[in-house]
Amino acid sequence: MSAIVSINNLHKSFGTNKVLNGVSLDVQKGQMVAIIGRSGSGKSTLLRCLNGLERIDSGDINVCGHDIHHPDKLNLRELRKQVGIVFQSYNLFPHVTVERNITLALTTIKKMATAEAKKIAHNVLTLVGLEAKKEAYPEQLSGGQAQRVAIARSLAMAPELMLFDEVTSALDPELTGEVLKVMEDLSKQGMTMVLVTHEMAFARKLADVLVFMHQGKVWEMGPPDELFTNPKTAELAKFVSSEL
Amino acid sequence: MTSFTFLHVEYLLQAAVWTIVLSLVAFVFGGVAGFVIALWRVSPNKTLRAIASWYIQIVQGIPLLVILFVAYFGLAIAGFKLSPLVAAGISFAVYCAAFLGEIWRGCIQAVPKTQWEASECLGFNRFEQLQKVILPQAFKIAIPPTVGFMVQIVKNTSLASVIGFVDLSRAGQIINNSTFQPFTVFGCVALIYFCLCYPLSALSKHFERKLNVSNR
Amino acid sequence: MHYTFDFMSVFVNWPRLLEGAWLTIQLSALSIVLGFVVGTLCAIAFKSKSWLLQALVKTYVEIIRNTPLLVQVFLVYFGLASIGLRLTAETAAVIALTVNVGAYTAEIMRAGINSIHPGQIEAAECLGMSKFHVYWHVVLLPAVERVYPSLTSQFILLMLASSITSQISAEELTATANLVQSETFRSFEVYVVIAVAYLALSFLFRAAFWLVGKTAFVRKRKLGTNL
Numbered sequence: 001m002s003a004i005v006s007i008n009n010l011h012k013s014f015g016t017n018k019v020l021n022g023v024s025l026d027v028q029k030g031q032m033v034a035i036i037g038r039s040g041s042g043k044s045t046l047l048r049c050l051n052g053l054e055r056i057d058s059g060d061i062n063v064c065g066h067d068i069h070h071p072d073k074l075n076l077r078e079l080r081k082q083v084g085i086v087f088q089s090y091n092l093f094p095h096v097t098v099e100r101n102i103t104l105a106l107t108t109i110k111k112m113a114t115a116e117a118k119k120i121a122h123n124v125l126t127l128v129g130l131e132a133k134k135e136a137y138p139e140q141l142s143g144g145q146a147q148r149v150a151i152a153r154s155l156a157m158a159p160e161l162m163l164f165d166e167v168t169s170a171l172d173p174e175l176t177g178e179v180l181k182v183m184e185d186l187s188k189q190g191m192t193m194v195l196v197t198h199e200m201a202f203a204r205k206l207a208d209v210l211v212f213m214h215q216g217k218v219w220e221m222g223p224p225d226e227l228f229t230n231p232k233t234a235e236l237a238k239f240v241s242s243e244l
Numbered sequence: 245m246t247s248f249t250f251l252h253v254e255y256l257l258q259a260a261v262w263t264i265v266l267s268l269v270a271f272v273f274g275g276v277a278g279f280v281i282a283l284w285r286v287s288p289n290k291t292l293r294a295i296a297s298w299y300i301q302i303v304q305g306i307p308l309l310v311i312l313f314v315a316y317f318g319l320a321i322a323g324f325k326l327s328p329l330v331a332a333g334i335s336f337a338v339y340c341a342a343f344l345g346e347i348w349r350g351c352i353q354a355v356p357k358t359q360w361e362a363s364e365c366l367g368f369n370r371f372e373q374l375q376k377v378i379l380p381q382a383f384k385i386a387i388p389p390t391v392g393f394m395v396q397i398v399k400n401t402s403l404a405s406v407i408g409f410v411d412l413s414r415a416g417q418i419i420n421n422s423t424f425q426p427f428t429v430f431g432c433v434a435l436i437y438f439c440l441c442y443p444l445s446a447l448s449k450h451f452e453r454k455l456n457v458s459n460r
Numbered sequence: 461m462h463y464t465f466d467f468m469s470v471f472v473n474w475p476r477l478l479e480g481a482w483l484t485i486q487l488s489a490l491s492i493v494l495g496f497v498v499g500t501l502c503a504i505a506f507k508s509k510s511w512l513l514q515a516l517v518k519t520y521v522e523i524i525r526n527t528p529l530l531v532q533v534f535l536v537y538f539g540l541a542s543i544g545l546r547l548t549a550e551t552a553a554v555i556a557l558t559v560n561v562g563a564y565t566a567e568i569m570r571a572g573i574n575s576i577h578p579g580q581i582e583a584a585e586c587l588g589m590s591k592f593h594v595y596w597h598v599v600l601l602p603a604v605e606r607v608y609p610s611l612t613s614q615f616i617l618l619m620l621a622s623s624i625t626s627q628i629s630a631e632e633l634t635a636t637a638n639l640v641q642s643e644t645f646r647s648f649e650v651y652v653v654i655a656v657a658y659l660a661l662s663f664l665f666r667a668a669f670w671l672v673g674k675t676a677f678v679r680k681r682k683l684g685t686n687l
Contacts, residue, residue: 302659304662305658305659305662305663306620306655306658306659307620307621307622307623307624307634307658308620309623309624309634310637310651310654310655310658311655313634313637313638313647313651314648314651314652314655317641317647317648317651318647318652319648320647321645321646321647321648322648395525399526399527399528399529400528402528402529402530402531403530403624405530406530406627413528413530413531416531416534417534420534420538424542425542426534426535426538426539426541426542427539427542427543430531430534430538430539431535431539433531434523434531437526437527437528437531438523438526438527441525441526441527442522442526445522445525445526
């Protein structure tokens with residue numbers, strides 16, 4: 001079975017700052033991969049390389065069959081139809097309703113008829129438990145609701161891979177639960193997910209693979225239980241003890 | 245048909261001096277009146293507020309050219325025969341007063357309500373509040389839009405040409421009528437206006453940047 | 461003061477004045493629509509990667525904003541005629557007014573476009589939307605909603621400024637008033653009447669823009685908040 005994501009020896013710098021220093025990683029279909037680490041370890045940058053938001057300097061990277069390391073051959077829009085991403089600041093379109101936030105991409109990109117698009121919007125909103133809010137505007141939603149709508153918006157495009165960039169970090173503690181529940185349901189339905197997160201309990205319980213990043217490298221990688229109980233490196237041990 | 249020579253440019257530059265004079269007259273008289281209007285707009289006195297509000301709404305809803313015609317042709321009939329310079333000066337002052345009044349009202353209202361509360365609690369009366377606390381702060385906020393409006397004032401003086409006053413635009417028309425080279429003549433006129441206005445525009449943007457930085 | 465006001469001699473000319481007002485409306489409306497398109501395209505050009513395009517647009521905007529409309533009108537009407545392009549006064553008026561309002565619209569729309577959070581654009585691109593669709597749905601439409609008050613103020617100023625085109629004999633309201641004045645010698649009455657007429661036109665335009673705003677910006681109508 002070929003991997004959905006295949007990264008080999010990825011390097012990326014911002015100016016003189018070397019952010020990714022030889023990262024190699026595979027993600028299989030249906031897996032949930034959680035990336036943890038201190039700020040500055042390169043986690044978000046790695047995630048953003050996966051859908052072309054960041055350009056890589058060198059290395060091989062293949063996502064959903066697209067060779068991202070050859071930017072001139074890459075069809076970014078095709079890639080992004082197969083890879084969905086949810087941001088920390090949800091980035092919902094404030095001037096249209098929740099339903100329109102979801103149908104906008106469907107009608108403009110997939111050229112769907114409005115009725116069909118609305119049906120899909122209904123389905124994904126039901127999945128995240130927000131069908132009742134479809135006529136609301138983003139400013140009327142709580143943070144947790146807005147984030148769930150953002151997830152629904154990406155899901156509507158039927159991606160093969162979903163990326164989550166610290167999606168609960170900006171939420172009040174009592175609102176993270178509802179978002180994590182949606183992500184758990186998604187994983188159970190077989191979605192391939194890569195998430196950058198600080199939610200250790202969530203990662204430990206649900207991730208198939210835990211990736212600990214440090215100084216731009218994959219420092220340790222493996223089943224979460226193993227990494228948490230038996231960290232092989234001092235850095236991971238320190239990180240785990242400080243987070244728990 | 246004469247050709248456009250340096251003498252003509254000199255003539256234009258001399259007329260430009262009148263443009264500057266007219267702009268200053270408009271700004272000074274319009275500014276004083278505008279200041280009163282701005283204060284009336286924020287006054288606790290309902291009547292003063294209404295008068296100022298109506299004045300601004302009416303003047304802002306009429307073209308400057310029409311105000312000019314009322315002042316020059318209209319008042320002449322009523323027995324007030326005004327020279328083009330005086331008619332233009334009065335019209336521009338009336339016009340500027342409305343716009344500056346509105347701009348400055350906005351700047352006064354941009355001073356946080358807490359400043360009013362604090363100064364009132366210290367025992368200042370309204371006059372002292374304005375003089376010592378509110379207006380100094382409003383003044384700083386007012387600099388960028390006021391300098392920006394000066395650009396409008398300079399451009400508006402071009403309308404004085406319509407009632408025969410020999411400002412820069414009229415001088416251009418006179419020269420064009422003998423040289424018949426509108427592109428060259430009016431191009432030169434535009435260039436001179438640009439040299440008068442652009443520094444003011446740039447200054448306004450500079451002050452605005454400074455203000456935004458100090459507010460952060 | 462031995463002057464008797466005679467407004468009747470002005471009022472009997474109301475058909476002509478109405479025609480003049482109608483032309484004012486037409487000139488203004490056409491220039492506003494065309495100028496808005498020009499200005500929006502320029503605002504988009506401000507963000508282009510080509511420094512040449514940016515420089516051209518910036519030059520256009522600065523020249524127009526720092527020179528009087530009267531001179532711009534003369535340049536279009538007399539200037540183009542001198543190189544063989546003879547335009548009617550009305551055509552020259554529309555061109556000059558469009559060019560003028562285009563420059564102001566460019567500045568206003570530029571501020572509006574810059575106010576759109578980059579995260580929005582990123583999110584739309586990550587959904588796979590084409591650059592055109594991103595620009596249209598996520599940048600331009602919300603930008604127009606944000607700067608709508610500034611835009612409408614500018615457009616009303618343009619309608620009032622159309623009076624300047626009377627100087628090249630475009631037969632709009634002010635020019636018609638000048639004609640009536642020269643026939644009746646009732647300067648005060650004529651100009652007071654058209655001052656009132658312009659006030660009415662300002663009100664009319666303001667109401668029209670308000671209506672357009674209420675129709676176009678559904679979210680604002682329903683929630684009443686600013687974007």
